[in-house]
Amino acid sequence: xxxxxxxxxxxxxxxxxxxxxxxxxxxxxxxxxxxxxxxxxxxxxxxxxxxxxxxxxxxxxxxxxxxxxxxxxxxxxxxxxxxxxxxxxxxxxxxxxxxxxxxxxxxxxxxxxxxxxxxxxxxxxxxxxxxxxxxxxxxxxxxxxxxxxxxxxxxxxxxxxxxxxxxxxxxxxxxxxxxxxxxxxxxxxxxxxxxxxxxxxxxxxxxxxxxxxxxxxxxxxxxxxxxxxxxxxxxxxxxxxxxxxxxxxxxxxxxxxxxxxxxxxxxxxxxxxxxxxxxxxxxx
Amino acid sequence: xxxxxxxxxxxxxxxxxxxxxxxxxxxxxxxxxxxxxxxxxxxxxxxxxxxxxxxxxxxxxxxxxxxxxxxxxxxxxxxxxxxxxxxxxxxxxxxxxxxxxxxxxxxxxxxxxxxxxxxxxxxxxxxxxxxxxxxxxxxxxxxxxxxxxxxxxxxxxxxxxxxxxxxxxxxxxxxxxxxxxxxxxxxxxxxxxxxxxxxxxxxxxxxxxxxxxxxxxxxxxxxxxxxxxxxxxxxxxxxxxxxxxxxxxxxxxxxxxxxxxxxxxxxxxxxxxxxxxxxxxxxxxxxxxxxxxxxxxxxxxxxxxxxxxxxxxxxxxxxxxxxxxx
Numbered sequence: 326x327x328x329x330x331x332x333x334x335x336x337x338x339x340x341x342x343x344x345x346x347x348x349x350x351x352x353x354x355x356x357x358x359x360x361x362x363x364x365x366x367x368x369x370x371x372x373x374x375x376x377x378x379x380x381x382x383x384x385x386x387x388x389x390x391x392x393x394x395x396x397x398x399x400x401x402x403x404x405x406x407x408x409x410x411x412x413x414x415x416x417x418x419x420x421x422x423x424x425x426x427x428x429x430x431x432x433x434x435x436x437x438x439x440x441x442x443x444x445x446x447x448x449x450x451x452x453x454x455x456x457x458x459x460x461x462x463x464x465x466x467x468x469x470x471x472x473x474x475x476x477x478x479x480x481x482x483x484x485x486x487x488x489x490x491x492x493x494x495x496x497x498x499x500x501x502x503x504x505x506x507x508x509x510x511x512x513x514x515x516x517x518x519x520x521x522x523x524x525x526x527x528x529x530x531x532x533x534x535x536x537x538x539x540x541x542x543x544x545x546x547x548x549x550x551x552x553x554x555x556x557x558x559x560x561x562x563x564x565x566x567x568x569x570x571x572x573x574x575x576x577x578x579x580x581x582x583x584x585x586x587x588x589x590x591x592x593x594x595x596x597x598x599x600x601x602x603x604x605x606x607x608x609x
Numbered sequence: 610x611x612x613x614x615x616x617x618x619x620x621x622x623x624x625x626x627x628x629x630x631x632x633x634x635x636x637x638x639x640x641x642x643x644x645x646x647x648x649x650x651x652x653x654x655x656x657x658x659x660x661x662x663x664x665x666x667x668x669x670x671x672x673x674x675x676x677x678x679x680x681x682x683x684x685x686x687x688x689x690x691x692x693x694x695x696x697x698x699x700x701x702x703x704x705x706x707x708x709x710x711x712x713x714x715x716x717x718x719x720x721x722x723x724x725x726x727x728x729x730x731x732x733x734x735x736x737x738x739x740x741x742x743x744x745x746x747x748x749x750x751x752x753x754x755x756x757x758x759x760x761x762x763x764x765x766x767x768x769x770x771x772x773x774x775x776x777x778x779x780x781x782x783x784x785x786x787x788x789x790x791x792x793x794x795x796x797x798x799x800x801x802x803x804x805x806x807x808x809x810x811x812x813x814x815x816x817x818x819x820x821x822x823x824x825x826x827x828x829x830x831x832x833x834x835x836x837x838x839x840x841x842x843x844x845x846x847x848x849x850x851x852x853x854x855x856x857x858x859x860x861x862x863x864x865x866x867x868x869x870x871x872x873x874x875x876x877x878x879x880x881x882x883x884x885x886x887x888x889x890x891x892x893x894x895x896x897x898x899x900x901x902x903x904x905x906x907x908x909x910x911x912x913x914x915x916x917x918x919x920x921x922x923x924x925x926x927x928x929x930x931x932x933x934x935x
Contacts, residue, residue, distance in 0.1 A: 379892050405894055473777055484770065486783035491868065492690040493892035501691075509689075513782045513878045515868040517888040529766065529783035 373583050376403040377410020377423025380495025381571050383603040384442055385423060388591050391599055395590070398583060411436065414574050420584050422574040425495060426502060436574040441591045442605035445538035445560040446500050446567045449523065449545040451530045456480040458549040461566055465504050467533060470511040475531065488514045488525050488534035499569045500535045535567075539604030557606050571605055663909075670906030673899030682903060688870035688880070690889065695900040697882070697907065699870045704882045704911070706873040707787060707862070708855040711794035716848055718795070719802030720837075723844075726803070727810040728832055739807075746800030754861035757793040758785075762865055765789045769876050782878045785867035790879065793861050798851035805850060809843020810836055842926035849919045856911055859883035882908045 375385065382404055389400040403410075407424040414422025415435045428438050448464065450456065456479055459467075466472040467485055476482045489512045490497035496519065501510055514532075516522050519540045526534040527544035534545075538555055541547050547555045550567055559565035573591065575584050590596045597607035674682050677695050685696015722742070726735055766784030773779040813836050821831040837844070859881070867878025868888055880888075886901050886908075893901055 379894075470780060473780070484773070484779075484781035486781045488783070491888040491892070492688075493889050493894075493897060495892065498691075511780065512869045513780050513867055514785045515878075515880070515888065517863065517868075517891070521864075525783065525785070528763070531781060532783050 371583055372399040372401060373421065373587055374401045374403075374419040375410070375421040375423055376405055376413045376419040377421075378407040378425035378495065378571070379404045380407075380425040380444065380499060381423045382495075384571060384600050384605050387599045387603050388596055391595065392587060392590050396586065398586075400587070411574055414576055417576060420575070420579075420581060421587065424572040424574055425499060425569055426572075427570060428572065428574060432574075435577060437577050437579075438572045438574045439588050439592070440570045440608050441573050441588075442571040442597075442600040442607055443560055444499060444569050444571060444605050445555060445557070445565065446496060446503070446535050446569075447538045447541045447547040447555040448533065448535055448550060448567065449526050449541055449547050450533050451526060452544070452546045453530055454480060454546060456548065458552060460551055461504060464550065464567075465506060465508050468501075468505060468510045468512075469508040483531045486513050486529050486532040487511065488516065488522055488529070488532050490519075490522065490535075491515045491517050496535065496537060500567065503567055503569055537604050538606070560606055561608075571600075666902070666906045666909045669899070669902040670909075671903075673896060673903040674906070676896060677900065677903070682900075683907070686872070688885070690893070690897045690900075693896060695896070695903075697885070697904055699872050700880050700882045700885050700904065701907065703787065703866075703873045703879040704856055704908075707790050707794060707866075707879070707881060708852055710787070710791035711798055711855045712848065712852060714791065714795035715798045715851060716802060719799050719847070719851070720806055720844065722799070722803045723806035723810055724832055724837070726807045728828070728836065742800050742803050745796075746804065750797065750858055750861040751864075753793050753797050754864035757789060757861065757865040761789050761792050765792075765876075773876065779876070780878070782867050782876060785865055785878060786876050787866065787873050787879045788875045789865040790862040790881070791875075793865055794855045794858060797858060797861060798855050801851045801854055802844075802847045805847030806840070806844045809840040809847070812843070813839045842922055842929065846919055846922045846926070849915060849922060853912060853915045853919070856915070857883060857908070859887045863887055882911075 375389075385402060389402060392398065393400055403419070407422075407426050410419070410422035411424050411428065411432050412422075413419045415432065422436070424438075425444065428436060448459065454475065456475060459478060463472060463478050467478070468487055468489070470487070472478060473485055474482065475485055487510075489500070489510060492515070514525055516525060519536045522534040522536050523540060523542065523545055526532040533548075538547075538557075538560070541555075549555070550565060553559045553564040553566070555565050555567075560568050573588060575581075575588070591600070592609060594609070597609050600607045673695070677685075682695060682697060683701070684698050685694065686698050687694045687696050688699060722738075726739055726742075730738060762784035764784070765786065765788055766782075769781060769784060769786070773781070817835050817839055818831050821835045822828070826834065862881055863884040866881060866884060868880050868884055869878040870880040870885070871877045873879050882904050886904050889897070890901055
């Protein structure tokens with residue numbers, strides 16, 4: 326009986342300790358907005374809080390890992406979407422708001438936006454497809470179901486199979502916000518990963534799909550949009566239009582050294598290499 | 610507390626039996642009780658899981674249904690998370706139609722195979738077919754999906770292009786549609802139906818068949834008029850289990866169904882209740898994620914209903930068995 330009591334007490338103590346240990350970083354990160362002003366040498370240490378785009382998850386996580394390892398700082402990351410990230414950055418609830426869309430005017434008035442990378446979205450078709458080039462307008466019509474046959478855009482007489490990503494996907498959100506305007510996309514296949522899209526397009530002759538540029542391989546053919554090929558140069562130059570910026574937004578007038586260090590790091594050669602490694606196009 | 614009881618009981622029983630078995634010490638008795646306790650604990654785990662899942666599904670699924678409105682949620686015909694439209698009628702109907710389709714194709718084939726195995730197959734052939742069927746049951750569902758997308762999808766795509774060649778209103782799915790999903794599901798539920806039907810057919814007493822052939826019926830007549838009716842409740846439970854498997858399947862059909870939330874049509878890209886949850890869970894947040902839990906709850910209720918039906922069948926089965934014995 327006694328033994329049992331002791332063991333229960335021991336377990337309870339362990340659990341309590343565990344909870345305390347776990348909750349400590351949480352406490353730190355919630356005050357991270359202000360706590361980071363403590364400086365050791367010339368660079369700051371502390372916790373940086375970020376919130377925002379799910380599309381930027383891979384890039385940001387890779388950069389955060391390297392940043393934490395290099396500087397000994399902690400970065401807490403939430404992924405609740407660009408809108409929330411921007412809102413929280415304006416309200417001062419987080420240090421950096423990640424956005425995978427351009428800031429709106431009223432947002433840009435409050436925030437300093439730094440473009441840290443560009444997400445190029447390639448439009449891919451089956452290699453046998455004769456169509457090489459689509460206009461943005463035709464592309465939107467194809468996805469809205471207004472153009473249903475390849476012969477209407479200069480290809481063979483073959484029905485178009487519209488392939489895309491699932492509801493909630495960042496790539497889908499990016500594609501639709503850039504291309505669709507006020508039209509609604511009507512998908513024939515909604516697939517749950519970039520790989521599935523590439524595979525479906527590569528095995529279905531009438532298919533068209535979209536995927537991040539880095540994931541395009543030779544089982545599919547990338548289309549020119551408005552005459553511009555989907556290449557890094559064209560995306561940087563802005564001639565290839567199906568693209569969106571990855572932005573780190575910071576409240577204007579922020580004196581937070583840690584935030585500056587972070588932005589400097591992500592724009593450094595090392596940071597930009599990480600951005601590239603995750604499939605986005607570096608800006609430097 | 611229970612351990613104290615166990616020890617007390619242990620000493621009492623040790624005293625009582627000490628005269629007979631002097632070797633049996635209090636230690637072994639305690640072991641007995643500890644093991645008993647462990648067995649009970651293991652038994653409770655399953656029950657606790659069921660209760661936890663039920664409670665959790667209701668807690669996490671109900672708020673979304675409440676927020677969206679139960680009528681809007683169950684009977685709304687648009688699922689479009691971006692604009693916060695969460696009507697799952699297309700998903701519910703797809704799950705029902707898909708399952709029915711799988712049953713329509715799977716049950717005749719499954720039943721015939723079961724009849725073949727239990728009544729007609731020569732022993733060497735049976736020794737090949739039966740393990741093959743059992744192996745079919747052990748194959749992971751995602752492999753059915755992969756094969757479906759490699760083998761079935763292109764065929765259905767060709768069929769689709771033939772049927773809808775001059776129909777500009779049809780949205781071409783590239784073979785990823787309800788029809789492909791039904792075919793995959795039908796194959797997946799075969800082993801369940803075959804195994805259970807075959808067992809219940811084999812359990813039909815040989816006297817029935819002898820009586821039937823003795824009255825001049827042929828073998829096939831005997832099968833259809835005597836053996837199958839006698840095994841019908843076993844076959845029915847096989848079918849219900851098949852329905853359960855079909856309605857709960859996600860991975861296999863995700864690869865072949867197209868996953869757009871359209872109303873079910875044989876050549877429409879469709880989204881099942883299960884695939885909706887699997888495909889969208891990763892990037893969902895807020896009300897969208899809650900709505901996915903809501904779908905989970907609906908699915909849970911479906912499975913519960915199927916289980917009750919199954920229990921009903923099994924009970925009536927026992928009753929008829931008893932009355933037949935009398």
